Amino acid sequence: SKATVSVLNWRLLAPSMAAFLRAVPRLLCVPVVGRAVSPQWRHHPHPLSHAARFSSSGVGQAHQRVDTIPMPGRKRAASPPKQAAKKAKPAPKAPAKKAAAPKKSPPPKKAAAKKSDIVQTAKTLSALGGAAPPKKGDKPVPKAPKCPLMKGAIVEASKGVDEYQGNDTAGCWNITSFNVNGLRAIIKNNNQIVELAKKEKPHLICLQETKIDEEEALKIGNFVPGYQVVWNCCRVKKGYSGTATLVRDDVVPEFNVTTDGLGGDHNEEGRYQLIEGKDFYLINTYVPNAGQKLERLDYRVDEWDVAMRELLAKLVSEGKKGVVWTGDLNVAHTEIDLANPTTNHKSAGFTPQERNSFTETLEVGFTDTFRHFHQGSKDFFSYWGYRQNCRERNMGWRLDYFVVNDDFLPTVQASSILSAYYGSDHCPIQLLVKQ
Numbered sequence: 001s002k003a004t005v006s007v008l009n010w011r012l013l014a015p016s017m018a019a020f021l022r023a024v025p026r027l028l029c030v031p032v033v034g035r036a037v038s039p040q041w042r043h044h045p046h047p048l049s050h051a052a053r054f055s056s057s058g059v060g061q062a063h064q065r066v067d068t069i070p071m072p073g074r075k076r077a078a079s080p081p082k083q084a085a086k087k088a089k090p091a092p093k094a095p096a097k098k099a100a101a102p103k104k105s106p107p108p109k110k111a112a113a114k115k116s117d118i119v120q121t122a123k124t125l126s127a128l129g130g131a132a133p134p135k136k137g138d139k140p141v142p143k144a145p146k147c148p149l150m151k152g153a154i155v156e157a158s159k160g161v162d163e164y165q166g167n168d169t170a171g172c173w174n175i176t177s178f179n180v181n182g183l184r185a186i187i188k189n190n191n192q193i194v195e196l197a198k199k200e201k202p203h204l205i206c207l208q209e210t211k212i213d214e215e216e217a218l219k220i221g222n223f224v225p226g227y228q229v230v231w232n233c234c235r236v237k238k239g240y241s242g243t244a245t246l247v248r249d250d251v252v253p254e255f256n257v258t259t260d261g262l263g264g265d266h267n268e269e270g271r272y273q274l275i276e277g278k279d280f281y282l283i284n285t286y287v288p289n290a291g292q293k294l295e296r297l298d299y300r301v302d303e304w305d306v307a308m309r310e311l312l313a314k315l316v317s318e319g320k321k322g323v324v325w326t327g328d329l330n331v332a333h334t335e336i337d338l339a340n341p342t343t344n345h346k347s348a349g350f351t352p353q354e355r356n357s358f359t360e361t362l363e364v365g366f367t368d369t370f371r372h373f374h375q376g377s378k379d380f381f382s383y384w385g386y387r388q389n390c391r392e393r394n395m396g397w398r399l400d401y402f403v404v405n406d407d408f409l410p411t412v413q414a415s416s417i418l419s420a421y422y423g424s425d426h427c428p429i430q431l432l433v434k435q
Contacts, residue, residue, distance in 0.1 A: 172413055172432040174202040175282065177400060179328040179383075179426035183210040183244070187223055192423035193246075197224050200418070200430065203248050204255070204275065208286035208328045210242040217244075230257040234270040242270040243284050243327070254278060261314075266307055279435065280322035280408065281315050287330040290348035297353060300330075305357045312405075313364055322408025324433070325366070328383075328426065329401050331358045333368065336378045337398040349399060362403070369402045369415035369431060382417055383426045391425075402431040 176196060180186045186193065197205065205227065212220065217231040227246040234241040245257050256276045259267055266272065275282040288304055290297040308325075315323045331354045335341035344350045362368065374380060381396030390396060402415050413432040421428050 169201065169432060171435055173204075173277075173279070173435055174200065175204045175206070175324070175326070175402070175431045175433065176200060176202040176418070176428050177206040177208070177284070177326040177328075177402070177431075178421075178428040179208040179286070179400060179424060181209050181211075181424040181426060183207065183212050183220070184216070186423045187220070190423065191223075192421050194224055196418070196421055196428055197227060197246075201248075202430070203251050204282060205246040206273075206275075206282070206284035206326055207244040207246070208242075208271075208284070210244050210270075211239045212242050212244070213238050228252055230273070232259050232267070232270040232273050234268070236268050240269065241286060243273050243286050245273050245275055245284055247275075261311055262307055263311075264303075264307060266304055277321075279411075280324055280433065283311070283323070283325045283327075285325065285327040285329070287328060289330050290351065290354060292348065294346075294348060294351065297348070297351065301353045301357045305361065309361050309364060312361065312366065316365060316405045316407075322411065322433075323366075323405045324408070324431065325403040326401065326429075326431070328399055329358070329403075330399055331355060332397045332399060333358050333371075336376070337381075339379075339381070339395040339397070349397060365406050366403050367406055367409050369404055369409070369412050370398070370417070370429075372409065372412075373415050380417055382419075382429055386425055400426060400429045402429060 212231065212233055214233045217233055222229050224246055226249050228249065229244055229246045232243045247255050254277055258274050259272060261274050262272045271286045273284040275284065288296055288300050290300050312323060312325060330349050332338040332350050333355055338344060338350060379394055381394065381398050382400040384391035384396040404412060411434045413434055416430045418428040418430055
């Protein structure tokens with residue numbers, strides 16, 4: 001009958017209607033933002049899609065997918081907004097700030113503490129080699145160099161700039177030597193030779209590796225106020241080698257600068273000058289480098305060193321004056337004269353041949369003045385390569401010397417490395433000789 005058919009139809013439709021009614025509330029609870037934000041929404045069928053609309057299992061599956069969709073910024077166990085509002089109620093703690101208001105006007109004791117901190121900081125900087133704030137009545141202190149002083153060399157630099165300046169050099173011949181590694185560049189960029197002349201006031205300044213030819217020398221002229229310059233330029237190669245000696249105006253009559261005495265062709269590269277005074281001979285030299293591949297090692301050891309040794313012995317044999325040999329001698333005599341001795345036994349300047357040759361020169365009757373005053377002292381160098389911040393790290397070599405004959409040694413008052421001066425891969429050195 002019709003009644004029986006209607007009952008059967010209702011029984012067939014009841015499960016689908018019940019499932020639909022159960023799904024409606026969940027559909028209404030799904031946030032719309034989640035649908036818009038989550039890119040995975042598109043991959044899940046909507047609960048009311050054609051596949052889910054006519055089967056209870058389809059509706060259940062669709063509902064399960066919607067419930068498990070991961071949505072950015074939304075956690076399944078997120079606390080309701082009311083709880084978040086409750087957590088954000090620590091604002092009433094504002095009265096505590098009113099209690100701390102008196103801190104705005106610190107008491108005088110705290111201000112004094114800050115001053116003491118500044119003083120303590122100044123003391124710490126002074127101990128580390130920095131400059132402490134000057135006190136009233138203190139003498140003016142020379143300006144510190146732009147770059148930090150190297151470990152070990154700070155003592156010698158302070159002696160060169162401070163202790164031996166002014167009255168401390170009275171009664172002494174003040175001699176400095178400086179490999180400038182190209183005079184044009186050092187004149188153009190913050191002329192350190194002028195600074196050296198102003199602060200140290202040397203009577204004689206010996207320069208090496210000027211790289212100036214005769215035409216340029218005429219144009220440059222006397223480039224340091226108060227000094228007369230005598231050039232010895234390289235004649236076989238332009239922009240190479242060369243030496244120069246600057247004599248202070250007030251002692252010009254007391255010294256004679258020549259290029260005689262070395263013999264042979266050793267002076268064609270402008271590596272030698274002989275300065276004669278009433279008390280001593282001064283020899284300014286730029287000793288040949290053995291080369292990266294040691295291609296000039298034989299010439300350096302068997303010819304140049306022999307000729308220099310003969311000249312030194314000749315001058316000493318006259319017995320009238322002391323002999324001072326200075327310049328870039330291009331040798332680190334002992335292992336403490338360079339930062340990395342173990343890796344440089346085959347490098348120019350530290351080969352056994354060059355070191356033994358220098359030892360032979362000293363055995364003739366000469367003394368390395370720096371080692372005489374600083375026996376066993378490490379980390380004292382006069383040359384640093386430009387690469388890898390060698391100077392800042394103090395990874396250098398001691399290649400510049402003042403060597404004197406043993407009989408003249410008692411007149412030497414000080415031998416220093418002036419590491420505070422820049423402008424070259426070398427720094428100046430200084431010798432004080434009693435007049």
